[in-house]
Amino acid sequence: xxxxKNINRTEEETEEQTGKVLKHCWEDRVVKxxxxxxxxxxxxxxxxxDAEPKAYDPVSNKIVEKFLNWARAESVWVLGFxxxxxxxxxxxxxxxxxxxxxxxxxxxxxxxxxxxFIISGYLSVKTLKRAIRSYEQMPSPKYIMALGSCTxxxxxxxxxxxTIKRLDQYLPVDVYVAGCMPRPEALIKxxxxxxxxxxxxxxxKANDYINNxxxxxxxxxxxxxxxxxxDYNW
Amino acid sequence: MLEMMNELINRLxxxxxLSDVVYQRDNLVFVTAKKENTISLVTHLRDYEDFVxxxxxxxxxxxxxxxxxxxxxxxxxxxxxxxxxxxxxxxxNATMTSVHHLWKQVATYQRELKxxxxxxxxxSPRVDEPFILEGWDDIPPMRRDFDTIKYAAETYEQMPxxxxxxPAEHMKEKLHPxxxxxxxxx
Numbered sequence: 001x002x003x004x005k006n007i008n009r010t011e012e013e014t015e016e017q018t019g020k021v022l023k024h025c026w027e028d029r030v031v032k033x034x035x036x037x038x039x040x041x042x043x044x045x046x047x048x049x050d051a052e053p054k055a056y057d058p059v060s061n062k063i064v065e066k067f068l069n070w071a072r073a074e075s076v077w078v079l080g081f082x083x084x085x086x087x088x089x090x091x092x093x094x095x096x097x098x099x100x101x102x103x104x105x106x107x108x109x110x111x112x113x114x115x116x117f118i119i120s121g122y123l124s125v126k127t128l129k130r131a132i133r134s135y136e137q138m139p140s141p142k143y144i145m146a147l148g149s150c151t152x153x154x155x156x157x158x159x160x161x162x163t164i165k166r167l168d169q170y171l172p173v174d175v176y177v178a179g180c181m182p183r184p185e186a187l188i189k190x191x192x193x194x195x196x197x198x199x200x201x202x203x204x205k206a207n208d209y210i211n212n213x214x215x216x217x218x219x220x221x222x223x224x225x226x227x228x229x230x231d232y233n234w
Numbered sequence: 235m236l237e238m239m240n241e242l243i244n245r246l247x248x249x250x251x252l253s254d255v256v257y258q259r260d261n262l263v264f265v266t267a268k269k270e271n272t273i274s275l276v277t278h279l280r281d282y283e284d285f286v287x288x289x290x291x292x293x294x295x296x297x298x299x300x301x302x303x304x305x306x307x308x309x310x311x312x313x314x315x316x317x318x319x320x321x322x323x324x325x326x327n328a329t330m331t332s333v334h335h336l337w338k339q340v341a342t343y344q345r346e347l348k349x350x351x352x353x354x355x356x357x358s359p360r361v362d363e364p365f366i367l368e369g370w371d372d373i374p375p376m377r378r379d380f381d382t383i384k385y386a387a388e389t390y391e392q393m394p395x396x397x398x399x400x401p402a403e404h405m406k407e408k409l410h411p412x413x414x415x416x417x418x419x420x
Contacts, residue, residue, distance in 0.1 A: 126368050153393035159383045161375045162367065169391045223389065226369030 049234040055207040056140050065201065072115070072141060073104075073198040076191065079114040080107040081134055084121020086147040089181050098184045105191055111137040116194070119171070121181065122150035122163045128170060129224050135171055136233040142206045143174045143198070145190055148181050155180060169219045172205035235315060239263045242283065242317070250275050254320070261315040264305075272321040273331050276306055280336055285310045285317060288336070291343040293351050297378045300325045302353060306333075323353070332358040350376035 029041045041047070059065040082090055093100045094107065108114040111134045123131060135144070146167050149155035154165035167173055174197060177190035197203040209216060213232070221227050236257065243255055243263065254266040267275050279285040285308035294303040301322040309316050323330055332355040334341040344355040349365045352374040364370070373380050386392075406414055 124366075126366065129368070154390075158392075159386050161380075161382050161385050161389075163390075165386070165390045165392050219391070224369065225371055 048230045050230060050232075051234070053136075053210045053213070053232055053234075055210045056204075058201065066199075069199050069201050073195040076103075076105045076116045076143070076194065076198075077108050077114045078105060078116045078118055079111055079134060079138065080109055081117065081131070082120050083123055083127050083131065084148070084150060086118070086120025086181050089147070089184055089187060090118060090120060092184045093187060098188065100188060100191065103188075103191060103195075111135070112139065114138055115141060116143045116145060118145045118147060119151055119167055119173075120147045122148075122155065122157050122160075123167065123170075124162050125164065125223055125225075126162075128164055128220070129229075132171065132220060133229060133233045140206055141203070143194060143203050144171055144205065145175045145177065145194060146173045147177050147187070147190075148179060150180075152176060152178065164223060170216065170223070172209040172216075174203045174205045235260050238313060239315060239317075245283075246275070246278075249278070258318075262318065263316075264318045264320060266320040266322070269321055269323055269330075272304075272306070272319060273333060275319055276308070276333060277336060279308055279317060279319075283310070284312050287311050288340060289316065291340060291347070293347050293353065293376075295325075295351065295376070295378045296322075297325070302328055302351060304330060304347075304353075328353040330355055332356065332361075334358050350374055352377065 025043060027043075029043065031039045031041050033039060059068065078090075082088075090107075092098055093105075100106075105116075115138060117131075117135055117138065119131065135142070146152070150157055150163070151167040151173070154160070154163070157163040158165060164170060175190050175194045177186050179186055182190070194203065217231060239257065243252065243265065246252060246265070250271050251268055252265045254264070256264040258264055287309040289307040289309050290305075291307075292305050294305070296303060299322075302325055304321045304323060306319045306321070307316055308319070321330075328351070330353060332340070332344060334344065334355075334357075341359045341361070344353075344358045345361050345363070345365045347353045348355060348358075348361050349367060349370070355361050367375070372385065375382065375385075402418070405417060409417055
């Protein structure tokens with residue numbers, strides 16, 4: 001009996017404590033910025049940058065730019081986001097049989113660490129929303145590789161009520177890999193092509209996206225009916 | 235197994251009005267119950283006939299008859315056989331009593347049916363929240379009067395179809411008249 005009472009008492013106490021902690025969490029905070037400016041931050045509200053994105057300006061020195069492009073081509077870091085059925089084809093690429101790590105390609109868990117996005121198959125409207133968010137969070141320069149016929153003309157899902165038919169209407173695509181689904185070998189070929197483009201300085205679709213942001217956004221908003229995110233997800 | 239299922243149907247027929255009994259497989263039987271009896275039948279099966287495992291709840295749209303067919307499939311893990319209870323509900327203002335109190339997972343099926351067919355299950359947890367579709371503004375897409383192809387053509391940008399030619403006419407244009415005669419065999 002005594003033990004039970006003790007347990008009860010501690011539970012009550014911890015509840016009180018957590019209540020205090022939570023209350024503290026919800027209160028407005030005063031934050032001092034690096035330049036000495038003082039902000040009042042409401043922890044419940046979402047804060048995001050509403051600045052407009054800027055297109056990447058190539059370095060004026062051609063030799064430096066060429067070197068940079070070579071470096072970019074040799075370290076393609078892919079966002080680990082499998083959409084549709086192509087996510088299955090990406091797995092074997094990392095196994096000893098295909099081993100794309102030897103080409104400098106590896107997978108990263110967050111958009112902040114990656115510069116290539118593989119749209120691996122059909123995108124439902126719900127997934128498109130997440131794909132846009134992830135793509136916009138990736139640091140520039142960034143590239144999109146689209147797999148399968150679904151991203152080109154809808155493929156099997158050409159008459160579906162819930163999948164987009166042409167990816168290039170909503171996100172800029174650098175390389176298409178045709179097939180349903182493309183084999184891992186085809187993916188390696190796609191990576192080769194992407195590297196070629198990067199080295200030649202032609203993989204500039206991310207700049208297209210920023211230059212034609214208005215057109216892309218109207219297309220995206222026509223399909224995503226419950227648009228509840230900022231216009232550009234930094 | 236068939237005898238066991240026969241006995242079960244005989245036992246059930248005493249207390250419930252059943253029709254359209256179909257022995258689909260040697261371990262699966264379909265029965266149709268009246269809408270007002272369905273929930274008590276399902277509860278009876280679970281509590282007294284050991285159909286404790288809920289397999290699925292699905293829906294078919296019989297637009298010609300103006301009804302939705304709900305199918306509750308239950309499994310008896312001890313005897314290893316299934317029973318499917320069909321129930322016809324009106325297509326207009328489709329509403330059905332929820333059975334989420336018997337099995338928790340039914341709530342998910344009911345949420346999906348609400349979104350895909352527009353069948354309401356009052357009191358079912360989170361039944362009004364969006365399940366797969368986000369911001370859907372048309373009639374529920376799995377109803378048969380929903381025109382999928384038309385909707386897809388209107389909503390999504392389509393790739394233009396490649397031009398197609400009648401092979402004979404196309405070759406006639408392409409080939410020299412002499413070649414064409416030889417080619418067509420005239």
